[in-house]
Amino acid sequence: MDEPYGSALAGALRNEALERFLRYVRLDTQADRDSSSTPSSAGQLLLGRLLADELAELGLAEIVHDGRGVVTARLPPSAGIDGPHVGLLAHLDTSPDAPGSDVRPQLWRGYDGGAIVLPGDPTQVLSPATSALLSKRIGHDLVSSDGTTLLGADDKAGIAEIMTAVAYLCRHPEVPRPDTRIGFTVDEEIGRGAEQFPLERFGADFAYTLDGLVVGEVENETFSAVELKVTFRGVGVHPGTAKDKLVNPLRLAARFLCSLPAELSPEHTEGREGFVHPTGFSGGAEEAAVALILRDFDQDKLAAHEELVRRLANAAIADEPRASVSFARWEQYRNMRSRLEAVPRVVEAALEAARRVGLEPTLGSIRGGTDGARLTEMGLPTPNVYTGGNEYHSVREWISVEDLAISAATVVELLKLWAEGAALS
8 A cells, every 4th residue: 555654664664563563562561560570570571582682683782681671772873973872762561551461463454434343342442433543544554452452552562663663774774873772661651660770771862762642743741740649547346346436447538539629530631731540449447548640740730739639638537536547659750841941952853753754743742651751850861752552551552554654764764863963953
């Protein structure tokens, strides 16, 4: 079929990008929030080992697959290129928010614009009515799961695009490239991806995560993020003799949950609006715990969300002196925009690479986070580049093969830009 974006390079990369993507998504790399190990799941180690072997076959240098599961490698620059060290990053894990094992990818040739009933669960349907971008992908080949699991485009699309671009550059030494550093991180989906990332070993001056969505959108901003665990303690007594003695922590926690304002929930917010989102509820006779994530682009508003949660939790026990509440807090990442604005050429290079493959790029803000947010805070400026994936964290996740290919082509053009010095002028 004709390349819908008019990019000959994307057409040349299409089959390899698809083949790699289909191979990678079949490996179960789902992160485990309850695990204390790094990585949190064995499948991440398996995929990391596979990628390290593939990088070695391509002839890359300085390949390390470390004990934490992180993979780093170096693609040396073209002869005579003396420019910056450019990093490319994607994460090995998939989300724990939906089933992730035994992925059976489905290839839908020449999408006709109608509903796609997923064969593993006919109640799961891809439709332009619920996924608006589908109506703009008529004629594309699509990949989904069978409807019973995640697909894993988040972030195996990013992995496939990086690997496809690197393989192309290795096969075409005449194409100029800078000193390029490749990194595959672990446990991004549970907020641990950059905790122990080996910045010194990685050796990049700046980097790009391939972890975005709609092709053409480069993201230079994320939410700032806090995780809270609110624990209510009561008094456990046998229910048969509980009158005037029992203090049920589950009821206290439920009272707190019911007091959270609906207008601050993810299902009622969009754009630049932040939210307060309960993600877990557990407990018994003695104590009950509520896990929450708090998000906002504005640091002061995020602090206000946290103050609200603490106030409502204390209000939930105000009429019961025998009860108590405690808080555990983790700062997950901060909005990366201000630090990226200090290095505008890094973001502009990604926008120009998108133009070179025939797209009209835009800047976007992520209603979430990437490893790039934490890495930027740690001193490695890292905007986020599109992969073409859609409906992440659900069994209706899908990607266009043409979007996969144009994203891989963008990576090639991005590296060429830095090698040519066009992004430094």
